[in-house]
Amino acid sequence: MKMYYEKDTDVNLIKQKKVAIFGYGSQGHAHALNLKDSGVKEVVVALREGSSSIKKAESQGLKVMSLSDAAAWADVVMILTPDELQAEIYKNHVEQRMREGTSLAFAHGLNIHYKLIESRKDLDVFMVAPKGPGHLVRSEYQKGGGVPCLMAVHKDSSGKARDLAMSYAACIGGGKSGIIETNFKDECETDLFGEQAVLCGGLVELIKNGFETLTEAGYPPEMAYFEVLHEVKLIVDLIYEGGIANMNYSISNTAEYGEYVSGKKVVDSKSKEKMKEILKDIQSGKFTKDWMEECKGGQKNFLKMRADLAKHPIEEVGKKLRDMMPWIGKNKLVDQSKN
Ligand SMILES: NC(=O)c1ccc[n+]([C@@H]2O[C@H](COP(=O)([O-])OP(=O)(O)OC[C@H]3O[C@@H](n4cnc5c(N)ncnc54)[C@H](OP(=O)(O)O)[C@@H]3O)[C@@H](O)[C@H]2O)c1
Ligand SMILES: [Mg+2]
Structure with a gap:
């Protein structure tokens, strides 16, 4: 290309x-x-x-x-x-x-x-x-x-x-x-797929389920937050700058071995089947039709899901912990008072 x-x-x-x-x-x-x-x-x-x-x-x-x-x-x-x-x-x-x-x-x-x-x-x-x-x-x-x-x-x-x-x-x-x-078709379909299956949908569910698994097993929410949310950025930064092997070079061999044997259990062939279904609904126009109907109905389900997420314990504990890390807020990319 x-x-x-x-x-x-x-x-x-x-x-x-x-x-x-x-x-x-x-x-x-x-x-x-x-x-x-x-x-x-x-x-x-x-x-x-x-x-x-x-x-x-x-x-x-x-x-x-x-x-x-x-x-x-x-x-x-x-x-x-x-x-x-x-x-x-x-x-x-x-x-x-x-x-x-x-x-x-x-x-x-x-x-x-x-x-x-x-x-x-x-x-x-x-x-x-x-x-x-x-x-x-x-x-x-x-x-x-x-x-x-x-x-x-x-x-x-x-x-x-x-x-x-x-x-x-x-x-x-x-x-x-x-x-x-x-072309418009390829941009549109790949963009919708990326944000739904991997970047936003997939990632958020991975984080939430990881957090719930740890806290339901009795581990403190603060530890769970650092483990499965805060560290995502640190790991992704390494992937971003040099690919997956660059990240694997920096993590321990134990972490790398765990990645190879356990990652596939979480995201398995069934998950890939689901990804294919998601892509089909995007290609057929079903996803967009449903979303536009949701909008015509005043976005009720959409707004409810947004409100539910805001109440999730990971968002509550996250706010408390980020307040203790003021340097993160200082360089914030999103400043809602300006843009
Ligand atoms: N978000 C991204 O990073 C991203 C990435 C790639 C592509 N895109 C695409 O870029 C486009 C914009 O997305 P976005 O996320 O940047 O949008 P957004 O932030 O949600 O857009 C908000 C802006 O739209 C204005 N607006 C909302 N309703 C309006 C209305 N009825 N009449 C006039 N103005 C109205 C708002 O005006 P007020 O200030 O008056 O509320 C505000 O200035 C979309 O096509 C999206 O798919 C977005
Ligand atoms: Mg998009």
Whole structure:
């Protein structure tokens, strides 16, 4: 697979465009600030009336517009509001207002791939999807690096969509760590699978079940927390910088032997079968259909599951222990008062 870097792109293309970033959440703040710092002079954040993010964006030196005004003003509209609201925002504020021949962009393929948005014919439609949480898209950029990005073109009415998408990807930091060209379908399906089976779903259940196993056996919750949550980061850092063997080099031989013989008992062939089922539901569109129905019903189950997790003993003991480690909070990636 071919990787593209800054040198393979024309970084100036996006700098000459008027870019409207819809939303100032996890991805929104990162795209807006990285583009501005990369030299895009006309970046505007588009927010709904009365949004609590207006202050946050303005305090970072960004101009704010209403959703409709920004859609009419921009050469590039990047939609970075929650996936489940994008179709409505597109219909109510964007579709009728974007100027002819401008570009509609996304950081995830869900709305286009599952046809929740059918974009206007004359528009270019592309995607620049950072492979990391928005707060890291910003913090890695500030360190002089960047988060790798997937780039895809869904519709190229102008014949220039690909070059502009590459330029955008480079200017939010993807040009430092690598840009992969793909399509909306593959980005969308692999992204949903990754977050459900491994990164968020799989990992959180692994941590919770490990914590419960230890505490139910009578071990103190504080010990269990350090063992199965706090240390995840320390281990993942080693995998991140040098792969699995790099982590195995640092841990003891006892830990490494345990990894080989016990890991497979926890995540076994049945787990892999489950992963395949998850992937099938993503590919068939069932997952997205269910999620959109959940949203139409006011997200009742979703909000209940969020509330239940907040009450889990691992979150309670974790808060207490992290308060004793102030250096962790000092360098926090997520500061909800700012982004
Ligand atoms: N989160 C990630 O790290 C990540 C990674 C890769 C791709 N993506 C993709 O990036 C996109 C954005 O995700 P996100 O997690 O960054 O979103 P998010 O943080 O949940 O977005 C929040 C922003 O959207 C605004 N918003 C919410 N409802 C709105 C409405 N009805 N009208 C107008 N604005 C509204 C919020 O405005 P207020 O301030 O007014 O509440 C806020 O500024 C999604 O397509 C997602 O799949 C996300
Ligand atoms: Mg995702």
